[in-house]
Amino acid sequence: MTPIQLAREYPRVKCVNSHAELLATPFRDGVNALCRPRTLPGDFSEVVAHLGTAGEGIVTLEDDHLLALPVSAAGRAAIAILLEDLRVLREHERAPVLNCIYGYPRDESDAPVVTDVFSFHADRAPIETDTWLCTYHGAPSEGLRNEEARRRVDQPETRAELLRLYGGGDDAGFREFLAENCYDLHYAPLPGAQPFSFGQGNLWRIAVEHPGSPVPPCIHRAPDTRPGDPPRLLLIC
Secondary structure, three states: OOHHHHHHHOOOEEEOOOHHHHHHOOOOOOOOEEEEOOOOOOOHHHHHHHHOOOOOOEEEOOHHHHHOOOOOHHHHHHHHHHHHHHHHHHHOOOOOEEEEEOOOOOOOOOOOOOOOOOOOEOOEOOOOOEEEEEEEEOOOOEEEOHHHEEEHHHOHHHHHHHHHHHOOOOOHHHHHHHHHOOHHHEEEEOOOOOOEEOOEOOEEEEEOEOOOOOOOOOEEEOOOOOOOOOOEEEEEO
16 A cells, blocks of 8 residues: 555545655644655665675664765665755754664563564654654565554553562552553554555654644554565664
8 A cells, every 4th residue: 555545544644745845744633644655766775785785783874875885877866865865854953864774673571561663662752853764675664553553551461461560559650660661652453453564765754752742653663574684774863
């Protein structure tokens, strides 16, 4: 399903036509995800090939590194798009980061709620802000409709396990414990839920949980990657 098709049937997603509109459109009337659909020219696979396809972890890419890559004209076109997206966000006082992602760390704790990026989650901040995402290469991020999700801490069995871990009652201190460990930011899909793909090349701006937010946060996750999958080229802000 394309973002335009998704927006037609899911009112929390709205598509826009430019960077300027993406920056200026407020989150309201229940809309918590804005998308600029794009089919990008250029060869992002070539860029990733020159970065190396067998790395580890997350590598942050600087502008000078990209410009120094010995790529073809198609590779240069891809790099020009990367740099332009970074430039626009920087000019509007954002702090975008471009990463080549070979793999994310997994939450290997014994806690009742897994809190790594592969779990459906919302972002949170103490001030008004938002999250920007664009996958140029590799598996894209996924979203989950708010109406098809339930906080894991609201599942009775999980909440009982968390209370045992906390060692106290279901009180204000327990809620603070949940927030400090980000347990309350993670969601489980309801039966029959249909997650949606953010797609490659599309630039997304999604709502974050913060004081006074007029809309619920957008629930999303990183794609579940396997050994041998190609690296992700991801802008995040």
